Structures are given as C-alpha cells and as structure tokens.
Amino acid sequence: xxxxxxxxxxxxxxxxxxxxxxxxxxxxxxxxxxxxxxxxxxxxxxxxxxxxxxxxxxxxxxxxxxxxxxxxxxxxxxxxxxxxxxxxxxxxxxxxxxxxxxxxxxxxxxxxxxxxxx
Amino acid sequence: xxxxxxxxxxxxxxxxxxxxxxxxxxxxxxxxxxxxxxxxxxxxxxxxxxxxxxxxxxxxxxxxxxxxxxxxxxxxxxxxxxxxxxxxxxxxxxxxxxxxxxxxxxxxxx
Numbered sequence: 367x368x369x370x371x372x373x374x375x376x377x378x379x380x381x382x383x384x385x386x387x388x389x390x391x392x393x394x395x396x397x398x399x400x401x402x403x404x405x406x407x408x409x410x411x412x413x414x415x416x417x418x419x420x421x422x423x424x425x426x427x428x429x430x431x432x433x434x435x436x437x438x439x440x441x442x443x444x445x446x447x448x449x450x451x452x453x454x455x456x457x458x459x460x461x462x463x464x465x466x467x468x469x470x471x472x473x474x475x476x477x478x479x480x481x482x483x484x
Numbered sequence: 485x486x487x488x489x490x491x492x493x494x495x496x497x498x499x500x501x502x503x504x505x506x507x508x509x510x511x512x513x514x515x516x517x518x519x520x521x522x523x524x525x526x527x528x529x530x531x532x533x534x535x536x537x538x539x540x541x542x543x544x545x546x547x548x549x550x551x552x553x554x555x556x557x558x559x560x561x562x563x564x565x566x567x568x569x570x571x572x573x574x575x576x577x578x579x580x581x582x583x584x585x586x587x588x589x590x591x592x593x594x
Contacts, residue, residue: 401583403529411521411529411572413583425582461528469576469583470519470534477528 368392368473370462375478382452382482388445388462388475396440399465402447404458405477412458415447416465429455452482487512488573488586495592496563504589506556506573512584516576518556520549523570532571533558565593 374386386402402414415436416425424436435448445462459479463471489507496502506518517535524530531540533549536556546567548559556575560567573586 410570410588411523411574411585413574413585416583427582428580466531466534468517468535468538470517470531471521471529471574472531472534472540474528474530 368464370464370473370475372460372462372475372478375460375480377481377483378452379484380453380482383448383450384452384480386447386449386460386462386478386480390443390445390462390464393464393473395438395443400436400438400445401463401465401471402436402445403461403463403471403474404456404480405461406455406458409458414460417445449480452480454482456480457482487577487580487584488575490571490573490586490589492587493590493592495594496560497594498563498565500563501559501561502563502591503560504558504571504573504591506558506586508554508556508575508584510554511579512554512575512577513551513556514554515578518549518551519574520547520556520558521572521574523572525569529572560591563591563593567591568593 369391401416417436433451437446459477461477462475464473466472520533521529522532536551537549577584
C-alpha cells in the first residue's frame with residue numbers, strides 16, 4: 367500500500383522559514399517524480415513544485431520561485447520543501463503527491479497545515 | 485496560478501447524470517492530458533480520471549472523462565450521495581512550465 371506522510375507544518379511569522387517533510391512507503395520512491403500541492407483555507411488546489419527522480423530537474427510555481435526549494439533523499443524515501451521568507455498568502459495545507467507516468471498526481475498524503483501569521 | 489475554468493457548482497438528483505466542464509487553452513488541455521481529482525469534505529484529493537479518460541484501479545465506472553480541443557469534461561452517472569465533493573481538473577501547461585488546476589466545482593446531490 368502506498369503511503370505518504372507529511373510533517374513539519376505549524377505557525378510561523380511572516381518572513382520566517384519552515385521545512386516540510388514527506389516520508390513515503392509502498393513503492394519505489396527513487397523511480398517516481400514527486401510534487402507538492404497546496405490548498406489555502408476554503409480555496410482550491412494549487413501546484414507548488416515538482417522534482418524529477420534524481421533531483422536534478424525542479425519546477426516551481428512563479429509565486430514561490432526564489433523562496434521555496436524542493437529536494438529529496440532517495441536513500442531515505444523522503445521528500446522535502448524548504449520554505450523561506452514566508453508570506454501570509456502561503457498559509458495552506460501542503461500535500462505531497464506522487465506523479466504518475468502520465469503526469470497525474472496519483473497518490474496523496476494527508477497534508478500538513480502551514481499558518482503564516484504574526 | 486489557476487488557468488483552467490470550471491463552473492463553481494453543479495447539482496443533480498440521485499441517479500441522474502451530471503457533467504463538469506473544464507476550459508483551458510492550447511498550452512495546457514490542448515496539448516497535454518487532463519486529470520480529474522475528487523476531494524471529499526475534510527479529506528485529501530484523490531485521483532479520479534487520468535490522461536483525459538482513463539480510470540485508476542478502484543474508481544467506479546460511473547465516472548468518465550472526455551476531451552475536445554481546449555476543453556475537457558467529467559461526467560458522473562447514477563449520481564449518489566457519496567459523490568458530494570469538490571472536483572478539480574488539472575493539466576501540465578507548456579507555457580508556464582508547470583501544472584495548473586481548475587477553479588474547482590462543488591457537486592451537490594439534491
């Protein structure tokens with residue numbers, strides 16, 4: 367069974383930093399593209415970032431470029447999202463998701479809540 | 485960035501058929517596969533349809549997808565109370581070099 371478990375969310379002040387983690391099991395992590403998707407309270411889904419299998423190619427939504435960094439540790443089946451210079455508009459539930467061969471987000475974690483507020 | 489347009493809400497009686505539209509452009513739906521996600525209240529999203537019209541294992545065949553040009557549709561036949569949820573389309577966008585989601589549609593069973 368595929369499992370993705372996010373952690374690291376919490377309350378942070380504007381301008382602060384947070385590092386999210388996603389530990390996965392039940393599939394070959396090193397063979398899968400991975401993504402982060404977020405959802406602001408009461409709002410729709412927004413793709414945040416994607417990383418290729420070997421970690422060399424990374425893609426970001428414009429609003430987080432230069433502030434967020436996606437990374438992975440294939441030896442430990444882990445995905446990360448380093449978030450710096452956080453803004454109020456980054457407040458959201460952050461989900462990690464596997465990316466299928468046809469570009470679909472085929473498995474999702476339960477999400478971790480990030481709240482940016484003073 | 486949200487560049488795929490969906491109706492805010494759709495409703496239908498039990499056992500009816502409803503459809504949700506998703507309108508995009510040549511850089512996303514027109515050139516890449518469309519995926520649909522179901523999000524039940526308080527839950528994480530779940531893949532419902534991938535690459536326009538393929539059903540993942542375990543998903544009811546009451547759900548079907550189609551695509552034409554720069555638009556896509558999700559159909560739910562034999563509507564059931566358990567189908568009450570938010571539905572999102574999504575696709576890769578070649579111009580943005582990233583994924584884009586639809587605005588989301590809330591399905592209500594009357």
